Amino acid sequence: MGRIFKNFIFNFFSQLLSIIIPLITAPYLSRVLGPDNIGIESYINAVSQIFYTIGMLGLTNYAAREIAYVRDCKAERSKVFWEMILDRVIVFSVTLAIFWIVGYNSPYRSFFIIQSVWLFAMFFDASWFFIGMELFELTVFRNFVVRMLTIISIFALIKDTDDFGLYMVLCAVSQLIGTVCIFPQLSKYINRVEFKKLNLWKHFIPSIKVFLPQFASVLYLQVDKVMLEAICNDTKQIAYYGQAEKIVKAPIALITAVSSVMMPRIANEFAKNNVDVIKKYLDFTLQGLMFMAWPVTFGMAAIAEKMIPWYLGPGYEPAVYAMMILSPIIIAIAASSLSANQYFLATNQTRIMTISYSVSACLNLIFNALLIPKFGFVGAAIGTIIAEFTVFIMQYHVMNKQIKVIRTMISCLKYAIYSAIMFVIVVIIGKKCGAVITTTLIQAIVGCLIYGILLLVTKDKLFFLIIKKIFRRRIKQ
Template structure:
């Protein structure tokens, strides 16, 4: 447990920084580049992300799991590493060829060209190896340095609306710097393996099984921005939706950091056939996820109206509505990070993931096609809600038959009640005060205080357990 806590703290520290940095750069970029340019940037990034996810055919999560299975054996983990690198070379070459053909006639070709640097960096990032080894300090330190350099570069060089190309280039270059910087650390953990000993082909079919749920999920995680651009004659709506999604999902990175840490641990326990330990880990993880997710979801919805005017400016007021609609996805994503990443992937049940994500993707496409032409980004937000909850419900229905997870989830509904009370109070504050940074800060402080007070008054077991853990570490 000590190693899990240490790794979680590593990831949590990074995720906190990752949340803070957009809070610094987003107001600046929103005003300097404007809604139209940020809409273009959101579209380009979404299309690039689709190419990355499809092109990788599931190699990232698959490789993390495979390293976790054999991490105690130096030769075997080295063999898996080099096989994964060889596989990435193959899939990157194929992806790049298709990418160049597709972007040739797009009006945003110049921006897509610079994204090739980003694609290369993503395809050859070796963070998956350290995740499988449960060594998170290396990647966290790397990511922190890269993000800090990026934020300095943005303020130093992005000065006007015409700097959109420069902004996209800075993000791409920072990604490649981060990718290259981590490779020297690999020498401590891997050894050379003869080319004749590498069996690259054997990984493609298992990887595709991991990939199928990912390609389905990317359809509703990224295609919404693409459909807004295609179905609505106003690229600014992509910016409204993208900014709302970024703000809503920012705290999710911290909440779901536990899944990043737990997946290789559960995969390792699965390889040892230790079912009881897996059940214990999942129960504790779910309590933590819901303990955090419910107040964050209600809180983000509660502060949206007072935050957007001062944070992004009056040109982004529709973003507040999108945030309030999207806020419930925090619950669904947090819960499904456990079912998908911690359990189904770790225990090699990718078929269930594929079915749930495919059903969700189809539903999302149908809802988007029906609602986006009339309601724009609001229709896309509704489609995302429908998709995320379809994943959540379907995966928990299946998982409950194996490990009885629903009773544990129902016990966590008390956090929903506490959060609803908190929401009512911060909404009253928002309605009575002007939308300023002071108002938002008051809402956050009062909301957090109310939630913590309710936990204290009801003598919540997990709350006091967390306090004891923190006190023992101090």
């Protein structure tokens, strides 16, 4: 557990950085760039994510898993690494050509060209290798430096709506710098391999099995913005939905950080056929996920009304409704991060992932088509809720048949009760205060205190275990 806890801390810190930067820049950019440009950015990012996922053919998560399988043998992991890199060259060439065709026929042609730099950087980012090796600390410093440079550049160079193109360039170039910086670290862990010893085609079919659920997943996660643009033809609608979604999903990165840490470990235990160990890891992780997800879900809904006006500024008030509707996805995404990324992917059971994501994608498309014309971004938010909980229910139904997790899920409902009590008090505080930053801070502090007191009074075992771990490490230091 020592290595896992250490990796969780590193990954937690990395994810924290990815949250802090948008939290710092969002209020500034929303005011400087305006809802229309923010909507365009959300739309282009959604299209880019779809192309990235389709083009990669599942090679990212598949590659991390394959490295985890052979991480103890340098010759084997070197072979897998170079096969994956050359496979990426092939799929990127095809993807980029199609991406440019789509961008050429778009009213946002110039921004699509800029975004192709981001696409290149994403395709050749080697973070998956270090995830498979469980060497999370090697990417944390890189992420810190690159993201700090990004935030400094944004505040120094982006001054008004005319700088939107420059902002898109900064985002793309920062991703490219991060990709380039990580390659020198690879020389310690891989060797050169003769080209004739590589089998470039053996990974495509297995990776497609991983790709299918990823494609279905990104389809229902990103298609809502594409449909909003197509149906409403109003980038402000995308901005309201996209900004609310960013705020709601920000803490999800922290909550699910444990999933990235546990996947290679469970994959390695699966290769050794240690079923009991896998069950132990899953139960512990599920409890930890729900311990964090329930209070964050209720907390996000509670602070939405008073947070959006001061945080995003004038013109974004409708995002309050999107934020409140979207808050429950935190529970669904946190839970499915365990079933999909930790269990089904690690144990090579991608069929249920494909089915659940495909059903959810279809439902999302249907409900978007029915609700967006009448309700706009609110309809898209409802469609997302339906899609996320469909994934959660279907995957846990199957997983529970193989490894009983229902008792752990039921035991975690106590966190929902504690969070509901917290929610009522936080909302009451908000009703008596104005929409200013101090209100949100007071709500957040009081909410944490109430939740912590309830855990203390009920003598929650996980809460005391976390406290013990923290204090034990401080004493050792």
